[in-house]
Amino acid sequence: MKSVFLYDTTLRDGTQGEGFQLSRLDKLRIAERLDRFGIDYIEGGWPGSNPKDIEFFKEARKLDLKHARLAAFGSTRRANTAVEEDPQVRLLIEAETPVVTIFGKSWELHVTEVLRTTPAENRAMIRDTVRFLKEHGREVVYDAEHFFDGYKDSAEHALATLEAAAEGGADVLVLCDTNGGTLPSEITAICTAVKERLPDTPFGIHTHNDCELGVANAIAAVRAGGTQVQGTINGYGERTGNCNLTSVIPILQLKMGHEVVPDLSGLQSLSYFVDDVSNNPHFARAPFIGKTAFAHKGGMHVNAVQKLARSYEHIEPAEVGNRQHILVSELSGQSNILIKARELGLELEKGSPEATAVLSRVKELEHAGYSFEAAGGSLELLIRRQMGNYEKPFDLKEFHTSYRLYRDGHQPVCEATVKLYVGEVAEYTVAEGHGVVNALDKALRKALLPFYPEIEEVSLLDYKVRIIDGHDHTAAKTRVLVVSGDGERNWGTVGVSENIIEASWIAIVDSIDLFLQRRGSRAQNGDTSGGPAA
Structure with a gap:
């Protein structure tokens, strides 16, 4: 029997992170991918918070999830309001998900100063809402918000809120380090106390990464008996993010012996998929799945x-x-x-x-x-x-670039000329572009196309400039990195010079040169039959 379950909140808590946004379609695609990977629970969002999430849950009913159970997220009923009359709770039922996750207040400070109610009413809010959802046939996950801060402030109050959720019939009690300031040793001690107080109700863990301990704290909770780990793919989330599932999953499975997913080999592709869908760059130094991890x-x-x-x-x-x-x-x-x-x-x-x-x-x-x-x-x-298995496809004679700025409102003109030889044949071309580097690239291609028509397949995908030895100010060396592709594979080339245009030229020429070398291309002009082969 499975000992630790994975609960993904990328679609809800992850979207609270700066720079991480998902459309309704994005959320549906990620949900399908999470299910395929083997995640147990997928939190889809808060049906009562915005129209996009309401639409997501309508569409999510059509998903053919093979493994995961979809969860709607919300809060306990309002203070001094019957649970049946709370519109937010009603929306959780109308989402028609098999699982509902609700959060309640564990910290007495929040009860008295934020909710402006009594601890007794707060416990009733928790108990009533859990019971109501259970009566409607839902599996209920209770998120104890600010639990660790609340416990350190008043252990008895925090534990009593968990007891209220358990009395209502919660299936699992999730202890939340909402502010992300708890240490692993504290997690272990407090989780142990919870297990002793409520031995019959499973508990889980929800951590944030404000001290860069999100993963470590989740592992500490599992070691103390936790059976559910909540987190997000790539650690997306509010402030510094949530517990990173792409780190905690391999630790659980490879280091601790918990079989949490059927096949770990899809972990990197899942990570990259979420980055790509959300239009975020991949983190090269991420443990396990980053480009530099090995x-x-x-x-x-x-x-x-x-x-x-x-x-x-x-x-x-x-x-x-x-x-x-x-x-x-x-x-x-x-x-x-x-x-x-x-x-x-x-x-x-x-x-x-x-x-x-x-x-x-x-x-x-x-x-x-x-x-x-x-x-x-x-x-x-x-x-x-x-x-020694290289032959130059062409020889450069000269190139020139210019930038003309007009004061009469006319658009600026960027122009480049290139003179080169392919074998004994001279080519002299001129091209305009959006910037001098683009113009130079166009002029080079224009000169080479009659001899190497296949370079039409090559596209410049990325262009980066970095200043080296900045203490030399405007005379400093410039490094230019170009990434090119032909639809099947990508490759990077580099150029360095005190002149940014020359550095760009070196990188661009290498890019096309390599493509021709790999293709084994030879000039297709009959006049160059004795000229260099590429």
Whole structure:
């Protein structure tokens, strides 16, 4: 029998976080994905709070959930109001979800100063609402808001509110660290006290990350006997966020032996899906599922993981859908270069002149300001050049860019000219663009298209600029990172120069050059039959 259940509140508590917004359709898509992954409970929102959530619950009735149970969220009845007459409680019933989660006040401060009622009436509000929902056939989750703060202020009052929920028939009592200020040792002690006071009613945990202890506090509660963990995918939520399910799930399953989901390998893709749907960037350094979670950069580390991965990896990356990343930088040893070359399908021999040359060139370029961690495309070209299986697809003669600003209201004009050779054939092209870099990119493509029509498939997806050695002010070096794609795969290339235009040119040229190298493209102009092959 399952010992710990997962309760996801991404669609409700997660949307209270800054920068995290979901449409009705977004919420439906995420709910289906959570169900497919194996989440036990999905909190859909508060039916009484806004029209979007009301519409969500109407549409959610059509979802064919295979595993998860959908929960509507709300509060206890109002003070001095019959539960049958409270419109907010009625909306919870009308949502027609199998589970209803309600919160009540555990902290006497909130009872007397916020609700402006008595502790006895507060307990009645909790008891009446839980009982009413149970009479309507709902599974009831009772969220004890501010429970830990309330317990530390008055343990007897906080425990009495839980007893009221249990008397009403609550299926689980969830202890909430609403302000996120409780320490794991306190969580353990207080959860133990709750279990002793109410041994017959299961309890769960709802933590926030204000002290960066959301996951640690959830684990502490489970160790003390908690059977439900609430949280959000990627830790989205109010202030600094909620307990991060993408961290707590693998800890529960891989470290503590609780089988909480049937297949962990979909964890990273679930994390990325929620980021993408909510239009948020992926957090590269996230434990378990982040891009750098299993990234190795130091030469000694890379040499070790090449021999025995678990020497520097606490789990197998594939268990959570991730993979090992070998980085190349000035800290690299030959092991980094060899593994990276193998990933790219290029074979380098350890100790060979080529491997030594690649490593030497990488360190030289990194010293000059290059970074290959996000520019695997430029690294691949560097390796190809040192191995001798590279031929330039074209030679640049010159390029020029200009920006003309008119004072008569005319739109500014950005223009670039490029003169290059493909074999013995000279091409001289001019193009306008939205900015000088865009104009330069267009002029280069215009010059190459007659010879390499396949570059129509290449799109520039991202463009980032970073200033290096800022103390040199306007004379500082600029690093430009370009991400390109052809519809099937993406690759990053990098350029460095004191001139931002030249740095951009280097990165853009590498991007197209790599595409042509991978395709094994050759110029399609009959006049260049003896010219360079790409």
